[in-house]
Amino acid sequence: MCRSCWRLVSRRTQKPLRWTFFPQVWGAVGPHAWEKGEGDTPKSAEPRMGEGNVKGPRDAARSRLFQRLGMMLRTAAREGGPDPALNAQLANVVEQCRAKNMPKASIEARSAAAASRLLYEARGPGGSALLLEVLTDNPRRSQQDVRLILTRNGGTMAEGSRHGFEQKGVVRVGPRDLQGHPVSLEAALEAAVEAGAQDVCPDEDEEEEEEPALKFICETSALRTVRERLEASGLRPLSAAIEYLPRDRVTLPEGTREQAERLLQALGDCPDIVRLYHNIQ
Structure with missing residues (x-):
């Protein structure tokens, strides 16, 4: 031994x-x-290299991936609304999340957070009416920011402005069809009748574009049907959402109009405001 x-x-x-x-x-x-x-x-x-130290980096990489996908979900929902059926960009991001095995609960949570919307009523110069659709995770901060912008530019928070607007379904269609051909106003009117839309007009929010989109207006209950029919007719829908349209418009004098334009510009620069409605002619 x-x-x-x-x-x-x-x-x-x-x-x-x-x-x-x-x-x-x-x-x-x-x-x-x-x-x-x-x-x-x-x-x-002792743990061997390549065994116990592998899980940490893998989990960190997976966490970073989900964080990026979550930001993409919030951005897509912010730009086109929280319904994937009406927001092609959001539907595409959701498919990416599923392909990367992102949990369904996480996908819904990111979209729900981005879909937390508030509607502020306000008055602008000359008694103009404003509706501000806000997307935020901090309502108190957003309200303070909006109130400050209004105060500095001749506006104020005011209840009752909503009565000057009505909710309508709005389908924005690209200026060229699915084959790349320009869409004439006559063709758009014909497509509107066939799809069940009430009206069609150029998108005033895209005046800087050489070829502005077209807005097809319909009842809120017919929004999805109108969108599907427009696409079936060969047009290229860009978005579909329920919006507030003014019942009547007001004409402002020159000086007041310039002040109102500055207010609209300042509100448009606020990152929390996703849609801005007004009744200024």
Whole structure:
């Protein structure tokens, strides 16, 4: 038997020396399992490179991916609304999330957070009526920001402005059809009648574009049907949403109109305001 497997347990006593046997452990962990300065921890018990340290980086990468996808969901919902059936961009992002195995609950939570909308009523210069659709995760901050913009530009928060508007379904269609051909006003009117829309007009919000989109207006209950029929007729829908349209418009004098334009510009620059409605001619 190997002498190193024995330990001397008594050196001072007058009794005969006793030896205590410890089982040999070299076969389990090797003769160099305990080294100087390593305490009582065998080297074989330490985690090996590439085993215990893999899960952390993988989880971090997955978390970063889901964070990016979540931001894409919020942005898509902010620009086109929270319903994937009416928002092609959001539907595309949702498909990407599913392909990356993002949990359904996480997808719904990101979209729901982005879909938290508020409607502020306000008055502008010359008694003009304003409705501000706000998308925010901090209503108090957003209300303070909007109130400050209004105060600095001759406006004020005021209840009752909503009565000057009515809700309508609005389908925006690209100026060119699915084959790339320009859509004439006559063709748009014919498509509107066939789709069940009440009216069609150029999109005033895109005056800077060389070819502005067309707005097809319908009842809110017919929004999805009108969109599907317009697409089936060969047109290219860009978005479909329920919006507030003014019942009547007001004409402002020159000086007041300039102030109103500055107010509309300042409100348009506010990142929390996703839609701005007014009745200014």
